[in-house]
Amino acid sequence: MLRIAINGYGRIGRSLLRSIYESGYRQHFQVVAINELSDIDTMSYLTRYDTTHGRFPKPVSVDGSRLVIGEDVVQCFSEKDPANIDWQSLNIDLLLECSGSFSSRYDAQKYLDSGAPRLLLSQPASADVDATIVYGFNEKDISATHTIVSAASCTTNCVIPIFDALQSLCGLEHGTTQTIHSAMNDQPVIDAYHTKDLRLTRAALSSIIPVDTGLAKGIARLMPMLSGKIECNAVRVPTLNVSVIDMVVRTSTEVTVEQVNAALKEAAMGKYAGIVGFTQEPHASVDFNHDPRSVIIDGTQTKVVDGRMVKLLCWFDNEWGYANRMLDVASHWGAILERTSLTNE
Ligand SMILES: NC(=O)c1ccc[n+]([C@@H]2O[C@H](COP(=O)([O-])OP(=O)(O)OC[C@H]3O[C@@H](n4cnc5c(N)ncnc54)[C@H](OP(=O)(O)O)[C@@H]3O)[C@@H](O)[C@H]2O)c1
Known part of the structure; x- marks a missing residue:
């Protein structure tokens, strides 16, 4: 059993908690504490009712500064500065950082300084964190001595x-x-000020809005041989959840649509089983809401031009798929710690 805390109880933080109770993860994790800037009554309400993922599978109530989830009790805090929480006294093994506010080693170090033993970040981080993990691809890179992982x-x-x-x-x-x-x-929801990005001042429900993306950097970090070879754009669209990536790649050798789809199907059934999906059904994005996989390839949209230009359409539930992968990484890290007798149980 891994003792964890969640910092930042928004879309990803709440998806993590829900997934722990919904998808059999409860036996691996004990959620000891949650820190969120909002008040505990609102946290309880948004745990119970979720427009995207539905009602919570267990009764949830408030007892002072604690959330009561079924038989479990979770201590809650509302502190912006990590140093104001005595993380050491909570005796946790791992803090899942989902506030989006701490992406550098320097910032994340504040949690370690106030007693959290290890951090798993729900976002890409600066290059000096111990590892950046895409579960299924490189989780073997995590070690028992790591303290900050993205x-x-x-x-x-x-x-x-x-x-x-x-x-x-x-x-x-x-x-x-x-x-x-x-x-x-x-x-x-309607036009409003934003401190950093003019495009993020525009009403989310009325436009397709180009936004910055660090995906090219993320690809280069995980697959250095592609550094400088992939460029990435992103737009936001007025849907609640589920996203899609439309990718075009130039390959080294000639392929056919059938060969590409066969290879991706094989990946979905073999090396990446449970992480990658492959479908040839006529889907719309909503069909993938609450899908725990990292990506589902839409084989009906695969195209090949001139043998070496491959175009793919890949669906993913940006909340639920990601939260489940975070728990996979946490679980894997926990198993390594258990093997080295470093958990707090
Ligand atoms: N949503 C996705 O699809 C998705 C997928 C993968 C990764 N991520 C990443 O995960 C992170 C969180 O995203 P999200 O969509 O869950 O955002 P979100 O819904 O805005 O949740 C973040 C929560 O953290 C709270 N918070 C902010 N600063 C805090 C602090 N210092 N201590 C404790 N809580 C704090 C926020 O409160 P306030 O609202 O009051 O500031 C908010 O409730 C981001 O880095 C994002 O890029 C998101």
Whole structure:
């Protein structure tokens, strides 16, 4: 049993807790504490009712500063500064950092300084963290001595298994990806001020909005041979959840649609079983809401031009798929710690 805490109880933080109770993960994790800037009554309400993922599978109530989830009790805090929480006294093995506010080693170190033994970040981080992990691809890189690990981004988790399979089939020379991503909490419902990005001032429900993406950097970190060879764009669209990546790559050797689909299907059934899916049904994005896989390739949309230009369409539930991969990484890390007798149980 791994003792964990969640910092930042938004879309990803709440998906983590829900997944622990919904998908059999409860036996691996004990959620000891949650820190979130909102008040505990709102946290309880948004745990019980979720527009995207439905009602919580267990009764949830509030007891003072604690959330009561079924038989379990979770201590809650509302502190912006990690140093204001005595993480050491919580005796946790791992803190799942999902606030989006701490992406550098320097910032994340504040948690370690106030007693959290290890951090798993729900976003890409600076290059000096101990590892960036796309579960299924490189989780073997985690070690018992690591303290700050990033679970990469939802888009990196989507793309890397596909690029890995294509690299083995036909080699990758260069390419582009276009992420079509559902709306997020950093966008306003109607036009409003935003501190960093003029495009994020625009009403989320009225436009397709180009946004910055660090996906090219994420790909280069995980697959250095593709550094400088893949360019990535992203737009946000007015849907609640589920995103898609439209990618075009130039391959080293000639392939056919049938060969590409066969290789991706094989990856979905073999090396990446449970992480990658393959479908040839006529789907719409909503069909993948609450899908725990990192990516589902839509084989009906695979195209090959002139033998060496491959175009793919890849679906992913940006919330649920990602939260489940984070738990996979946490679980794997926990198993390594248990083998080295470093857990707090
Ligand atoms: N949503 C996705 O599809 C997705 C997928 C993969 C990765 N991610 C990454 O995961 C991170 C969180 O994304 P999200 O979509 O879950 O965002 P979100 O819904 O806005 O959740 C973040 C939560 O953390 C709270 N928070 C902010 N600063 C905090 C602090 N110092 N201590 C404790 N809580 C704090 C926020 O409160 P306030 O709202 O009051 O600031 C908010 O409730 C981001 O880095 C994002 O890029 C998101």
